[in-house]
Amino acid sequence: MFTTRPTLQGTHGMVSSTHWLASQSAMAVLEDGGNAYDAVVAGAFVLHVVEPHLNGPAGEVPILLAPAGGEVRVLCGQGVAPAGASVAHYRGLGLDLVPGTGPLAAAVPGAFDAWMVLLRDHGTRSLDDVLKYAVGYAEHGHAPVENVAATVETVRELFETEWTSSAELYLPGGRAPRPGRLLRNPALAATWRRLLAETAGAGDREARIEAAREVWRSGFIAEALVRQAARPTLDTSGARHTGTLTADDLAGWSATYETPATYDWNGWTVCKAGPWSQGPALLQQLALLPAELPEPGTADHVHLLVEGCKLAMADREAWYGDAAPVPLAELLSPEYNAGRRALVGAGASLELRPGSPGGRTPRLSAHAHVVTADEPGSSPMGAGEPTVGRDGRAAGDTCHIDVVDRWGNMVAATPSGGWLQSNPVVPELGFPLGTRLQMTWLEDGLPNSLTPRRRPRTTLTPSIALRDGVPVLAFGTPGGDQQDQWQLHFFLEVARRGPVRGGLDLQGAIDAPNWHTDGFPGSFYPRGMRPGSVTVESRTPAAVVEELRRRGHRVTVGPAWAEGRLCAVARDPETGVLSAAANPRGMQGYAVGR
Numbered sequence: 001m002f003t004t005r006p007t008l009q010g011t012h013g014m015v016s017s018t019h020w021l022a023s024q025s026a027m028a029v030l031e032d033g034g035n036a037y038d039a040v041v042a043g044a045f046v047l048h049v050v051e052p053h054l055n056g057p058a059g060e061v062p063i064l065l066a067p068a069g070g071e072v073r074v075l076c077g078q079g080v081a082p083a084g085a086s087v088a089h090y091r092g093l094g095l096d097l098v099p100g101t102g103p104l105a106a107a108v109p110g111a112f113d114a115w116m117v118l119l120r121d122h123g124t125r126s127l128d129d130v131l132k133y134a135v136g137y138a139e140h141g142h143a144p145v146e147n148v149a150a151t152v153e154t155v156r157e158l159f160e161t162e163w164t165s166s167a168e169l170y171l172p173g174g175r176a177p178r179p180g181r182l183l184r185n186p187a188l189a190a191t192w193r194r195l196l197a198e199t200a201g202a203g204d205r206e207a208r209i210e211a212a213r214e215v216w217r218s219g220f221i222a223e224a225l226v227r228q229a230a231r232p233t234l235d236t237s238g239a240r241h242t243g244t245l246t247a248d249d250l251a252g253w254s255a256t257y258e259t260p261a262t263y264d265w266n267g268w269t270v271c272k273a274g275p276w277s278q279g280p281a282l283l284q285q286l287a288l289l290p291a292e293l294p295e296p297g298t299a300d301h302v303h304l305l306v307e308g309c310k311l312a313m314a315d316r317e318a319w320y321g322d323a324a325p326v327p328l329a330e331l332l333s334p335e336y337n338a339g340r341r342a343l344v345g346a347g348a349s350l351e352l353r354p355g356s357p358g359g360r361t362p363r364l365s366a367h368a369h370v371v372t373a374d375e376p377g378s379s380p381m382g383a384g385e386p387t388v389g390r391d392g393r394a395a396g397d398t399c400h401i402d403v404v405d406r407w408g409n410m411v412a413a414t415p416s417g418g419w420l421q422s423n424p425v426v427p428e429l430g431f432p433l434g435t436r437l438q439m440t441w442l443e444d445g446l447p448n449s450l451t452p453r454r455r456p457r458t459t460l461t462p463s464i465a466l467r468d469g470v471p472v473l474a475f476g477t478p479g480g481d482q483q484d485q486w487q488l489h490f491f492l493e494v495a496r497r498g499p500v501r502g503g504l505d506l507q508g509a510i511d512a513p514n515w516h517t518d519g520f521p522g523s524f525y526p527r528g529m530r531p532g533s534v535t536v537e538s539r540t541p542a543a544v545v546e547e548l549r550r551r552g553h554r555v556t557v558g559p560a561w562a563e564g565r566l567c568a569v570a571r572d573p574e575t576g577v578l579s580a581a582a583n584p585r586g587m588q589g590y591a592v593g594r
Contacts, residue, residue, distance in 0.1 A: 005507055005582070005584060005591075007501070007580070010578050011594075012406050012594045013031075013039070013403070013404065013406055013593055013594070014404050014592075014593035016568055016580045016582045017401035017582070017590070018047070018051065018567060018582075018586075019046070019050050019145070021142060022044070022050065022051075022399075023591065024590075026040060026043030027039070029042045029043075032129075033124075034123070034130075035405050037065070037118055038125040038129070038130055040063075042130040043401045043403070044111075044415050045057075045192075047399045047415055050142050050145075052185075052419065053152075054397050056111075056417065056419055056431040056434070058109035058418040058431055059110070059111045059415060060434060060436055061110065061114050061415040061416070062075070063412070064412045064464045065118070065411045066271075067122065072271045072464055073258070073259070074257065074258040075117060075255055076114070076257075076273070076455075077111050077115070078110050078436070078456070078460070079110035080253060080454055081437055081440070081452055082246060082249040083452045085437060086450065090104065097438075097442060097527060098442060099435075100435060100525025101235045101236050101422055101525075102237075102423060103233050103235075103241065103242060103245065103433060104235060104243050104437070105423075105435035106243050106244075106435060107455075108249050109225065109434060110255060111415055113254060116209050116216075116255075117213075117254070117255045127196060127199065127209060131195075131196065141183055141184040142183060143180055143183070144177040145179065149177045149179070152170045152420070160174075163234075163423075169425050187425075191429045191431075195212055195215055195221070199212050213254075218250065218251045221429060222247060225433065226246060227426075228424070260272060260464075263332055265286045266495065268466065269465065270283060274328070275320040275326040275447075276320075276321065276458065277461050278320065280331065281309075281312045281484045282312075282484040282488050282491075283332055286488070287333075287334070288312065290304075293492070297540075297544070298544065302548060303551060304344065310349055311340050311343060314352050315362075317354060318363060319331060321446065322456070323446065323447055323451040336355065336357055339355070340355055348532050348553040349532075350519075352369060352519075352520060365441040367521075367527055368521045370521070370527065370529065371528060371531060397416075397478045397479065398415065398478040399416065400565065402474040402476065402569040404474065404569040406576075410464065412474035412475060413476075416460050416478075422434055422435040436458060438456075438524060439523045439524070440457070458523075459481055459483055459523045460483070461487070462474070462475075463487055463491070471571070472570055473569075475567065475568035475569075476566070477565045477566045480522075480524060485517070486514055486566060489514055493505075493509035493512050494506065494568075503577055504579060506570060509581075510568065513537045513563075515563055517533055517535075531554075533554050534548060534553045534555050535555075535556045535557075535558050536555060536557055537563050538560045561584065565583050565586060567583065569591070578593060
C-alpha cells in the first residue's frame with residue numbers, strides 16, 4: 001500500500017516527534033550511548049526552542065514510560081492551581097470564565113520538573129549532555145517553521161502595544177520570524193547556561209539534577225516567574241489582571257509518578273494518564289465499540305466512532321477532573337458501556353448526553369451548552385492549531401515525542417503550554433508562563449472546578465499500548481480535544497492492518513484519512529461546542545460525506561491532509577526490531593532511527 005513515507009525499522013533506536021530537529025537531537029543522544037529517557041529529555045528541550053508557539057519550559061507535560069522489563073508508569077508534569085486561585089477570587093474580578101491568556105490562567109509550571117525527575121530516575125546522561133542541543137539552537141538560531149511566523153503575526157498588535165517583552169523577542173525591528181532566516185532566543189540560552197553554572201558544583205549526576213530543580217523552584221527562575229505573574233497583563237477578558245502564582249506555590253510542587261488508567265481490548269492493553277487528563281476518554285471509546293466493527297472508512301464506521309466519541313466526551317465533561325473523585329471503574333465497566341452503546345442510533349446526536357455511572361446524577365457546567373460556530377481549534381484548516389485574536393485570545397496546540405531504545409525502554413510524552421501567545425515573555429528568562437487554568441470552570445462542586453492546589457483537567461494524552469502484556473507501541477498527537485479522537489482512529493488502524501516488513505504498519509495508519517467532531521464543550525476559552533459537527537479530510541469519498549449528512553451530521557470538508565499530527569514508535573518483543581513513523585501533515589513531523 002502506498003504511504004507518504006516508509007515505516008522506519010532498525011535495532012539501535014527510534015524517535016518520532018513533531019519537529020525534525022527535536023527528533024534528530026534525541027537520536028543524537030541515542031547514538032552517543034544514551035537511553036530513551038536521556039533522548040526524550042534532550043528532544044523535549046529542543047521542542048521548547050523550535051516550536052515556541054506550541055510549548056515552553058513553563059508549560060506542562062504528561063509522560064508515559066515503559067522501562068524494559070518494568071511496569072508502565074505515568075509521570076505527571078501537570079502543575080496545580082496556585083493556592084490563591086479560587087472560584088471566589090476569579091468571580092470577584094467579574095469573570096465567568098478563566099481568561100484564555102495572561103497570568104490569571106497560569107497554573108504552577110510543571111514541564112521542567114517532570115523532565116528533571118525523569119532524567120534523574122531513568123536517565124544516564126548529565127544536564128550538560130541533554131541541554132546542549134537546546135542551548136545551541138537558542139543561542140545560534142534555527143530556521144523557524146512557517147507557523148511560528150503565522151502565530152506571531154496574529155498577535156502583532158498585542159505584542160507591540162501590550163506584551164512588549166514578547167515583541168522584543170519575536171518582532172525584532174518590527175519583523176516576524178521568517179522561514180530560512182535564523183531565529184535566536186539568547187535569553188533562553190542564557191537561562192540554561194546560568195542554570196548549568198549554578199549547579200556545576202552540586203555533586204554527582206543525580207545531585208546536580210536535584211540542584212537544578214531547586215533553582216527552578218526557588219532560585220532565580222522562580223523569582224522571575226513570580227515577578228511576571230504579579231505584572232498587570234491584558235488578557236482575553238479585555239482587562240489587565242495580575243496572577244495568583246507565588247514563591248510558595250513554586251517551591252511546594254513536584255512532578256509525581258502514578259499508575260496509568262488502562263483498558264483491555266482484543267489482546268491489547270492501552271495505557272493512559274488518569275482522569276485529570278482526557279486520556280480515559282480514549283479508553284471509554286474503546287469500551288463503547290461493538291464486537292464487530294464496520295468496514296473502515298465507510299459512513300457506518302465514521303458514524304459509529306463519532307457517536308461514541310460524543311458519549312465519551314460528555315462523560316469527560318460531567319465526571320473527569322482533579323477536584324472530586326472520579327468513578328473511573330464504573331465509566332469503563334462493561335455494564336455501563338453496554339447501556340451507553342445502546343444510545344448510538346442511526347442518526348447524528350445533537351445533544352450532550354453524560355451518563356450516570358453507579359446511579360450518580362451527572363452535573364455539567366452552566367456554560368457547557370454554549371454553542372459557537374467559531375470555536376478556536378475547530379476550523380477545518382488544520383484543526384487544533386493555535387488560533388489567536390487581536391485581544392490575545394488563543395487556543396494553543398502542542399507537541400509530541402516518542403522514543404524507543406535498543407534495550408527496550410519506551411516513552412511517550414506530550415509537552416504543551418507556555419506557548420508564545422499564552423503570556424508575555426519573561427524578559428529575564430526568554431519564555432512565558434502557561435495558561436492551563438483556562439480549562440477549569442468557575443463554578444463550585446464540579447470535578448473540574450478551579451480549586452487551589454488541584455490540577456486543571458488537561459487535553460494532553462500520550463499513549464502506550466501493550467500486546468499480550470508486553471509494551472509494543474508508544475504514540476500520541478497534538479490537537480487539543482482532537483487528541484483522543486485521532487489517536488483512537490490511528491490505534492484501530494494499526495490493530496486491523498496486516499504487517500509491513502513483518503512489523504506494525506505505523507505509517508499507513510497515520511496516513512489514513514482522518515476526521516474529528518466538536519460536538520461537546522471545547523477545553524479552551526471560550527469553551528463553546530458545535531453540535532453535530534464532523535470535519536473530514538477531502539480524501540474522504542463523496543458518497544461517505546453525503547451519507548453522513550443524510551444521517552444528520554453537519555459535515556465540513558477540510559483540506560486533504562489536515563486531520564491529525566500523529567507520532568509513533570514500536571518494538572517487536574519477539575525479534576527486537578524497532579519501528580517508527582511520523583505525520584506528514586504540517587510538513588514538520590519526522591521519525592528517525594537506525
